[in-house]
Structures are given as structure tokens and as C-alpha cells.
Amino acid sequence: MSTTNAERQKKYREGRAHSGRERRLNTWISSAASQALTRIAQHYGMPKREILEGLILGCDDRLIEFVRSIDGGGDDYELDKYLCPTRGGANPPRIRVPKERPESPAFERAFRLHLLRKQVHLHND
Numbered sequence: 001m002s003t004t005n006a007e008r009q010k011k012y013r014e015g016r017a018h019s020g021r022e023r024r025l026n027t028w029i030s031s032a033a034s035q036a037l038t039r040i041a042q043h044y045g046m047p048k049r050e051i052l053e054g055l056i057l058g059c060d061d062r063l064i065e066f067v068r069s070i071d072g073g074g075d076d077y078e079l080d081k082y083l084c085p086t087r088g089g090a091n092p093p094r095i096r097v098p099k100e101r102p103e104s105p106a107f108e109r110a111f112r113l114h115l116l117r118k119q120v121h122l123h124n125d
Contacts, residue, residue: 040110054107055114 003011016022029037041048067078 044107044110046107051107051110055111058107058111 013024017024037048037051040046041051044051063082064079067082068076070078
């Protein structure tokens with residue numbers, strides 16, 4: 001008996017889920033955010049996934065650096081609090097240290113543009 005497309009897709013997704021390197025993200029975003037993501041991806045010739053991953057990991061790296069600067073090299077209370085928001089709850093401790101990775105110039109430009117837009121929006125309120 002032949003397998004259906006749905007069965008093959010289910011098997012493929014289950015295999016990816018158990019690889020441990022990737023996680024499925026299923027969420028709704030506003031039309032404006034979706035259109036902006038499409039424009040950014042088309043402008044820089046990058047996949048939407050790469051744009052989203054770059055924004056998320058870049059923001060996380062910057063937050064980790066900021067929280068480390070708060071601790072001032074002492075105990076890492078604030079860093080532990082950020083990395084492990086709940087102990088024994090549904091959100092298990094996450095160990096992740098910013099790694100050195102080559103930033104794409106396109107992502108850096110997109111991120112700087114985002115920060116500029118955010119600053120302009122804050123000043124217009």
C-alpha cells in the first residue's frame with residue numbers, strides 16, 4: 001500500500017522534531033509584520049527563516065551582553081534569572097552562550113534599520 005502525502009509529511013516532521021537541532025514554530029502575526037518580513041527578505045535576498053532567526057538570536061545575544069554588564073562580573077544572578085526564568089516549571093533551564101558567528105551584512109543593516117524605526121516611533125509619541 002502506498003503512503004499518502006500527509007503520512008510522508010508527518011513522518012518528515014517527526015524526524016525533524018527528534019533531531020534536537022530545530023523546533024517548529026507555529027504562530028500568527030499581524031498582516032503588517034508579515035508584509036514587512038516579506039519585504040525585508042526580498043530586499044536582502046534572504047529566506048524569511050534566516051531573517052527571523054537572525055533577529056531573535058541577535059536580540060538574545062544583545063540581551064545577554066546587557067545583563068552581563070549589569071552583573072559587572074560578579075555573581076551571575078541576573079544572567080541566571082534571564083536564562084532560566086522558571087525552575088522546575090514548564091520552561092526548563094536553557095543553556096546558551098552567545099557564539100561567534102559571522103553576521104551577514106544584510107542582517108546587520110536590517111537590524112540597524114529596525115532600531116532606527118523604533119527610535120523614531122518612540123520620539124513621535
